[in-house]
Amino acid sequence: DAKTTQPNSMESNEEEPVHLPCNHSTISGTDYIHWYRQLPSQGPEYVIHGLTSNVNNRMASLAIAEDRKSSTLILHRATLRDAAVYYCILREYGSSNTGKLIFGQGTTLQVKP
Amino acid sequence: SQTIHQWPATLVQPVGSPLSLECTVEGTSNPNLYWYRQAAGRGLQLLFYSVGIGQISSEVPQNLSASRPQDRQFILSSKKLLLSDSGFYLCAWGEYNEQFFGPGTRLTVL
Numbered sequence: 711d712a713k714t715t716q717p718n719s720m721e722s723n724e725e726e727p728v729h730l731p732c733n734h735s736t737i738s739g740t741d742y743i744h745w746y747r748q749l750p751s752q753g754p755e756y757v758i759h760g761l762t763s764n765v766n767n768r769m770a771s772l773a774i775a776e777d778r779k780s781s782t783l784i785l786h787r788a789t790l791r792d793a794a795v796y797y798c799i800l801r802e803y804g805s806s807n808t809g810k811l812i813f814g815q816g817t818t819l820q821v822k823p
Numbered sequence: 824s825q826t827i828h829q830w831p832a833t834l835v836q837p838v839g840s841p842l843s844l845e846c847t848v849e850g851t852s853n854p855n856l857y858w859y860r861q862a863a864g865r866g867l868q869l870l871f872y873s874v875g876i877g878q879i880s881s882e883v884p885q886n887l888s889a890s891r892p893q894d895r896q897f898i899l900s901s902k903k904l905l906l907s908d909s910g911f912y913l914c915a916w917g918e919y920n921e922q923f924f925g926p927g928t929r930l931t932v933l
Contacts, residue, residue, distance in 0.1 A: 746922075753913045753924025754867065797866075808874060809855045809917035810882075813867040 714798045719818040722788045730783040730817055732798030737778050742801050744811070745772065745783050747794040754797065754813075757783065793821045825850035829914050829925040836932055842887075842901040844928050846914030849895065855917040856897040858889055859924075862910040873897060904932045 715733040722728040746754040765772040771784040797816040858870045871889035914925040
């Protein structure tokens with residue numbers, strides 16, 4: 711499984727945008743970029759995923775570099791409830807797809823009021 | 824809608840005792856199922872996954888085993904617990920693009 715690199719921690723102020731970076735220089739053509747987040751004492755929850763084009767949903771936006779070697783998760787207005795560990799994961803799609811997710815250490819986001 | 828159940832929510836067990844954690848999924852059929860463990864202050868580690876009844880793949884060598892006796896039931900077991908088995912155990916089921924996680928079981932081995 712291809713690896714991702716994320717900063718260990720980031721801080722943000724409430725109501726401001728947050729840009730969470732992820733490097734994945736060894737990404738292959740069949741790897742999708744997935745983001746999950748984990749609130750304290752809970753299981754992870756899906757945030758967003760994409761392949762090549764930028765993606766938007768109700769939770770966040772995903773900006774993918776043209777060479778796909780990096781991506782950025784964008785929270786448009788951080789709230790205190792967004793404080794969590796954010797995981798960037800590469801997931802391969804193919805005929806033998808098992809759907810496995812290999813989690814790294816993620817980025818711990820602190821949101822200040 | 825789909826839901827995923829895990830029990831118990833918390834468990835305290837002595838070293839050397841057996842373990843059985845159960846996970847069930849409702850509202851879907853033939854799901855991919857996964858067991859993860861998160862040790863204190865660490866990331867999630869995939870332990871087992873299953874793509875069908877009786878089909879179990881192990882990701883890491885360890886003191887644990889998994890079984891899938893029914894389509895929507897996934898069980899994590901151990902014959903003799905170690906101190907290092909303490910952690911937060913999460914079951915998940917997968918659709919094509921997304922995994923859905925259960926509430927987890929917090930296991931403390933003393």
